[in-house]
Amino acid sequence: MSVSALLVGKHVPELNPEIYGLSLEELLPGKDLSLHDLAEQLKLIYCGKMAIDFMHINNWEERQWLAQHFENSVNEVLSNDEKVKLAKLLLRCENFDNFLAVKFPTVKRYGGEGAESMYGFFSEIFEAASESGTEQNTSFNLFTLYGVQILIGIPHRGRLNLLSELMEFPTVQMFRKMRGKPEFPDDVQGSGDVLSHLNTFTFATNILICDLFEASSFDYKSPEGTVHITMLPNPSHLEAVNPVTMGKARARARSLGVGDYSKDRSSRVGDGVLTVLVHGDGAFTGQGIVWESISLSRTPHFRIGGTIHLVVNNQVAFTAEAHIGRSSSHCTDIAKAFEYPVIHVNGDHPENVVRATRLAMAYREKFRKDVFIDMVCYRRWGHNELDDASFTQPTMYRVIENRDSVPRKYVNELIHQGLFTEDEVKNEKDLHTTKMLDSYRAIDSTPPVANHLNGYWKGFIQAPAHVQKWDTGCDINMLKYIGAASVAFPQGFNVHPHLKKMHCEARVQKMVDGENIDWGTAESLAFGSLLLEGNDVRISGQDVGRATFSFRHAMLVDNESDLTYIPLNFISEKQTGFLEIANNILSEEAVLGYEFGFSLDHPRRLCIWEAQFGDFFNGAQTIIDTFLAGAESKWLMQSGLTLLLPHGFDGAGPEHSSCRMERFL
Template identity: 50%
Template sequence: MYRNVSNIIGENYCRLGTCVSRDRILPRNQINFPCANRRRILAKFYHSKHGVYGYKPKTYKKYYEVSRESLTSRAKYSNFYRLVTAYREHGHKQASIDPISLQTPSPSPELNLNKFGLNGDEKVSFPGILNAKQTEGSVNVALSILRKVYAGPIGVEFSYLETEEEREWFAQNFEEVYMEALDRDTKRAIVTEMLKSQALDKFLAIKFVTFKRYGGEGAESMMAFFHEFFKQATAAKLDHIVMCMPHRGRLNFLTGMLRFPPKKLFHKLRGFAEFPEDVKATGDVTSHFTSSVDLSFDQRNLHVTMLYNPSHLEAVNPVSMGKTRGVMQAVGDGAYSRGQDLAWSDKVLNLQVHGDAAYAGQGVNQESLALHAAPHFEIGGSVHLIVNNQLGFTTPADRGRSSRYCTDIAKSISAPVLHVNGDDPEMVVRATRLACRYQRKFRKDVFVDMNCFRRWGHNELDDPTFTNPAIYKIIQSRKSVPDKYAEELIKAEIMTTDEAKSIVSEHTAWLAESLRQVDNYVPEPVYFGGRWSEMSQAQASVSKWNTGVDVDLLRFIASKSVQCPELEIHPHLLKSHVEARLNKVSDGLKIDWATAEALAFGSLLHEGYNVRISGQDVGRGTFSHRHAMLVDQSTGDIHIPLNSMTETQTGKLELANSILSEEAVLGFEYGLSIASPSTLAIWEAQFGDFFNGAQIIIDTFVSSGEVKWMISSGLTMLLPHGYDGAGPEHSSCRMERFLQLTDSNEDRPDGDDVNMQLANPTTPAQYFHLLRRQMVRNFRKPLIVVAPKILIRHSAATSSLTDMETGTSFVNVIGDTTVNPAEVKKVILVSGKHYYALNKHREILEAKDVAIVRLESICPFPVLEILEEVRRFKRARTFIWSQEEPQNMGAWSFVKPRFENLCGRQLKYSGRRAMAAPATGVGQVHQQEAREVIVKPFTMA
């Protein structure tokens, strides 16, 4: 393309008597060239008597002589190039992308022809500048093309793309795609899907008058997007689409293109459950229904999985990304192999559908975009569709955001955006076509912002004229988008009126037949298929799982976990990490937390499982204890020893040092955990307190995903916890919040069928068994580990290899074997690292009549094991729950009713008083409280 007049004046453009910068034309005597070379070169020009620019023939013989005609031609081409570039950069500002605009777009001053030193009648050549069928014409002809392409029903933003290759590719391909004619079959297909979508809305409006269906009326052109997207996906030889979508038009898409049985929808609308009666499930609302189906386009199958979503709009986006990566890893193509990161897959693609107000307003979107190219999180770019209602509930766009477009955060990752008028389904197809081609070409995110409207307001029972009367006067006076498009096709003789009516009548008849079948409909049995075929639901019984490993294998794994041939290891780590670990496993004693974790990881990898741990600085560990990845001190190369234990090893350890995000990263890990049961997905917070940045993911996915949707997850969360004087935000993982989210019953012992588990282990061996149990069992449950800080290096918090050998398992309750049960008068129940402080104080007091019982599992509540311990101490009359946390926090409110109801004994409280903050930030106050919580249990009667 022509970028300069010539190389003589570089980035500026010279024409007779004036110099043209990129933005404006200045008189020659006002130009201030920043480059000395340019000034010197321009000085070589002179104005002869004949008014010709050139070089002094005698002084500058070595330079070429430049004629007036040559300079004029070059100036014209450069100015024409600037005109085209201006439309590519600013054309979207006056594009006709709003189907319900109250006023026409204002002319953009950047596109004023007077700025470019051109007049409308002069001739210009197009090749190399503008991708059009004709090769030359007047400036006015070029303007008509530019206005049609860049200021018509599609407005594009791509000038900020990082590379010249991308910008040129996008411009050329957009101009080409815009001019492409759609074939008859495509037009008939999209009008069919749109008419079917409209037919469902009308059917539901008649049969279920009070149902808030959040229909697609006003946004039916999204069906054109989906149809073209799936066609492009099959043309690109993709096998899997993982997608997420909010409620707007969801049922239309499900029952139409994704083949969701309408009778299942109608059964739910009649007030019945979507799952069989014998399934422990709460179910969910219809606007969260989903489908997983094989579609066929152009004689090629494409598997499409739509994820369930909560009503927290956009929270599902990182989940879909994590699920996509999990499917990519299960498929095993692309760059994914042992010891390597997955860049992307050629078989799997992520599609995200958003609403305009939520996309501009929800912070999880910025967090999710920040993952797009982060190592261990990249999925090769997502395709995004914004169903732009131009309203957030009742708030108009100009009050619902601070930016021009709801997609402006896409610029933070240099993702191109195509704004398209939803009134024009064919333009939606063209925008979709280009978006898919761009994503396949560059493996980057791309956005289609489809501007549309909601015919009935926020929902079908709403009256939007309360707050938006002007807009809804326009909406109520217009024909529907499907009807309007059908009329265009009829006029063009692509289909007949009878054919259009037949599409509607046949679909309506099919819906009516499905409604008649509701009385005999029985929900299908819940089963696990595909990669989950060997899994089942957890049972109410309490089971012990053999999670032990042969001691010789453990020693082998430990030695391999620090073996780094030809790697220059940090000298401190050589002694404190490598040599220390080898010595510990040689003796088989004093196995610390990090070693136990490495043994758990390594043994799972040896058995063929994958292990992925993500979070901030997880490779080293927040407390500089893990060092699962070692960095060469000379080259900076990273080595993960556990990925090179044997040549035949199939399991992979993935250490994903994440961006500084909680919500998006945890959502990503949850999504990855539901993709395959053979991967142990772990998320570790820097400090347990920080999980609250991901509370939406925990509330709507982790804790309730199984009972709402029958989706299993083995996600494990490590939340460092402990009152060490670090202040309010570095002490507590708020275990009380997780316990409040469990479905544990106060009146019965809990089995393995609780919605999630919470454990507060006190020994490395217990942690080892917890991790292995997540994968050894034939079901998956989320696990919350109240993880230690000081116990990582505590001299008393160690285990032996025999604690992890074959035949051993996680122990829910660790009884007190250091005292004589017949002498015990007081039993202190405790959980976590607080045990070690209490035990040390007991030793100082020589209190042989006090037993300390450790609850390693809080949920499921281990009532049977506790009862067994209580019965051992027949003389005990006082039972105390001791904790570091304030009384309104920690496990107290969870343990007390269960202990008293199930064990029949009164339980007294010992710990900090109720507080608003988790901990004090005053050092002296902390020291005083720390002494009191240790001393008090021994003085209580």
């Protein structure tokens, strides 16, 4: 397999036909074709610059589909216009890195050098998604009314290039930050964040779309249509943004009323919203939150219709080579545990990256499952541009030092094909450099901008310096009505005899007496009042339908059929707010990250995460520290996420009784 941009793949003895007693020269039964000829054909298809892992998938239909479409993808020819457009994009991305290296030589920019083909991946996704919003294109029709929404979670590597060259981020604001100028205006409370955590900047011009979202976004426009794209901010903790992006995608589906939230039975999960996650090879293998996040991908209340994953496989993580960074053959082998396909592609060949992307998009559209692209490439510099990688990888970096860049190699191919000239290369670079220089010269005359508290957040303010009180009361008769409705169930529904007496009938009596209101009852009254006001409530965690201490029972289970019923979703025929009970996998970090992302999409939702025991929150400490505690200060993003940390009920001792309240205080 020649997927690697630097190294030769391992020899696989099982592929030698002689160990099965076969000769390469013998003809296949009934065929005028030798085993050697067949093997050579298969090598051309499956062992070239693209390869695919899919035989671990149990579903026969998926395997057949992948084999057929992969074989077609290998032979797909890009048009001349597509090739030239791709080459120009790669040249601009390379020129961007070169410009920063000259003007900001001491800045750690985490450029895309060696992995420039990733921008072909993004360009292809943006173009295909913009086409899907039009009636003319039905082959990839995710959402025909408003256009597709794309949410991106990406780490530091190549992030600035993507923002500048494909997402219209104002480079003057980027350069201001590199110069050390304030990120936000003086009247805005916020510290800002490091350069490599910048996210989408401008807001959509589409008023309907703009009203939906808090995270700053932008509209990608092509002749075929428009797609709304949001790049989420990320912390320095690699892969932590994965579940946050997934959660926001799920919430976006709720805002749009598609997928699991659609009244139209023909709507599929994944309609209208596409999630794209980018990973590094080392972090993807090493960080446990990756496994947790993928474990959520097909579970009820967390599924989002498939994520397209791009692993930028540098073949080294900081200074750790593959044999140190993982115990598996490939960095993407984790995908096999979940029966997701992996497309391996040589990052030195941009056209193959485009082909891999098209295949991934088509698979996701048909099966609504995750799909992984392992783009095997290299990192031209060290972990950052100021780091000398030859200290620890001298052999690898001697090879890299003597290589032409990915854009240069591809442009040379097109020149050889007569599609490009050196004069056109120079002209493309000169135009781009002029644009960069205009932004560079405007640094001192350009003020900072804070695009926040727009859309549904319009009218919200940043937190005041003093404590405020609000009137959160509700009419007593309404509360009694809600309380009775919270334990009502339809005729023929078989409630557990103990629950019927001790929970349902007891709560109705509490509403009559107006006394002995316990936590579970008060919580139901609060939830119900919010639902009747049109606010959604979503509570996630392990066993939250019942609650660890069996006090909630917001979700009743039929004692005969195991069917579930949520009484608070049937308080009134006119209610527009609903309670989502999201029992989940045994995870803290990914689930809390998911709920944080869910909370970002709309302020009129009470999003709650409940620890099974309060002490167990520390399994999600990274999310608490990097997102909950600092999102507004770093990124001006407000969240109403609420943590419930039950503790002390059983007096069970260490890890069950304190919830570490002193840490929060």
